[in-house]
Amino acid sequence: MNPSGGVIYLDNAATSWPKPPCVMEAMARFTSEIGANPGRSGHRLSVEAGRIVYRTREAVAEFFNAPDPLRVVFGHNATEAINLALKGTLRPGDRVITSSMEHNSTMRPLRALERQGIEVTVVRCSPEGYLSPADVEAAIRRDTVMVALNHASNVVGSLLPVPEVGAIARKHDLLFLVDAAQTGGAYPIDVQGDAIDLLAFTGHKLLYGPTGTGGLIIGDRVDAARLEPIIYGGTGSRSEREQQPDFLPDMCESGTPNVVGLAGLEAAIRWIRERGVEHIRSHEMFLTGQMLRGLKALSPVTVYGGLDLSRQTATISFNITGMQASQAAARLDEEFDIMCRPGLHCTPASHRTIGTFPEGSVRFSFGAFNTAEEVDAVLLAVGKLAQEVR
Numbered sequence: 001m002n003p004s005g006g007v008i009y010l011d012n013a014a015t016s017w018p019k020p021p022c023v024m025e026a027m028a029r030f031t032s033e034i035g036a037n038p039g040r041s042g043h044r045l046s047v048e049a050g051r052i053v054y055r056t057r058e059a060v061a062e063f064f065n066a067p068d069p070l071r072v073v074f075g076h077n078a079t080e081a082i083n084l085a086l087k088g089t090l091r092p093g094d095r096v097i098t099s100s101m102e103h104n105s106t107m108r109p110l111r112a113l114e115r116q117g118i119e120v121t122v123v124r125c126s127p128e129g130y131l132s133p134a135d136v137e138a139a140i141r142r143d144t145v146m147v148a149l150n151h152a153s154n155v156v157g158s159l160l161p162v163p164e165v166g167a168i169a170r171k172h173d174l175l176f177l178v179d180a181a182q183t184g185g186a187y188p189i190d191v192q193g194d195a196i197d198l199l200a201f202t203g204h205k206l207l208y209g210p211t212g213t214g215g216l217i218i219g220d221r222v223d224a225a226r227l228e229p230i231i232y233g234g235t236g237s238r239s240e241r242e243q244q245p246d247f248l249p250d251m252c253e254s255g256t257p258n259v260v261g262l263a264g265l266e267a268a269i270r271w272i273r274e275r276g277v278e279h280i281r282s283h284e285m286f287l288t289g290q291m292l293r294g295l296k297a298l299s300p301v302t303v304y305g306g307l308d309l310s311r312q313t314a315t316i317s318f319n320i321t322g323m324q325a326s327q328a329a330a331r332l333d334e335e336f337d338i339m340c341r342p343g344l345h346c347t348p349a350s351h352r353t354i355g356t357f358p359e360g361s362v363r364f365s366f367g368a369f370n371t372a373e374e375v376d377a378v379l380l381a382v383g384k385l386a387q388e389v390r
């Protein structure tokens with residue numbers, strides 16, 4: 001039986017599944033043996049819970065080469081982290097440059113901020129989903145303060161040029177926010193080396209942690225004193241004051257954290273490190289190549305994106321001409337036990353860029369547990385659907 005319990009799970013870009021057994025074990029251990037609220041009480045269970053949170057902070061900092069574990073702020077997901085990065089740093093009159101391959105987790109807060117006097121410039125990507133760093137530089141104006149970029153498309157997997165844009169942002173003294181929802185864990189990311197000031201990551205996708213985990217890494221160039229939290233409340237620190245603490249990470253982590261999730265995330269990161277990001281990536285890219293070759297040979301099937309394995313993640317989008325994406329995905333589920341995601345994938349901007357708006361596409365996204373046999377079975381299934389409409 002395959003590790004996904006009989007189904008073929010190709011929806012890892014939404015959330016990875018299955019999770020490594022050590023993730024479940026760490027969460028069960030925390031729940032049954034520790035369970036306490038970290039940083040709130042002095043008893044030993046609370047101290048142990050605090051240790052788990054700190055160890056996870058250290059693991060994340062080391063994994064992404066953050067300047068300091070205390071500059072890792074935990075939240076529930078990448079969306080919360082992106083909201084904190086944008087709303088916490090931008091002020092009326094500021095201009096932000098972003099790309100046309102952004103997820104709504106970036107586009108929606110930016111559109112909301114526009115109503116508060118923040119200007120947004122969207123740099124158009126190519127129909128394959130690639131972004132030219134020169135186009136980003138050309139869009140910089142005197143009032144530009146930030147470049148906010150998705151590291152990889154969640155529709156066609158195209159990698160956006162983070163190191164190049166990071167260098168440009170640094171040259172012009174702009175803040176550089178990277179949405180690593182689709183790359184964190186699957187692709188090497190070096191916050192300090194790539195001149196990233198704000199890295200939004202999610203724990204539940206390719207870091208293989210549980211849902212409800214994620215966060216923001218805040219680089220040295222972001223002045224904590226100028227950062228505005230998006231949620232205020234108890235932190236377990238400076239409890240004599242009614243004002244929010246003014247130091248990281250506490251100022252941005254009000255309320256009880258998801259300790260059980262963080263226990264799982266720490267185990268997940270250890271699991272990735274033991275295997276190696278490059279090792280997991282080469283397995284996933286092998287499967288991606290196999291799937292791309294197979295899909296391209298099918299008719300009438302259109303595969304989107306640049307189809308260049310060196311410039312993408314393990315995410316593929318396609319359509320069967322004459323069959324709606326939602327219908328294809330439903331039939332893959334019901335008739336072939338294949339789990340995938342159709343539609344617009346929370347990113348109308350990307351679908352406009354690649355020419356699939358408003359119909360959307362069928363998306364396959366691989367994870368570490370998928371196999372070559374699964375790819376063969378999926379290609380047979382898509383082939384059968386394609387044959388029907390030929």
Ligand SMILES: Cc1ncc(COP(=O)(O)O)c(C=O)c1O
Pocket residue numbers: 013014076077078079080103105150152153154179181182202203214
């Ligand atoms: C590119 C991108 N950014 C952000 C997000 C949001 O991630 P989360 O669900 O962890 O908030 C996603 C989720 O699909 C994504 O693909």
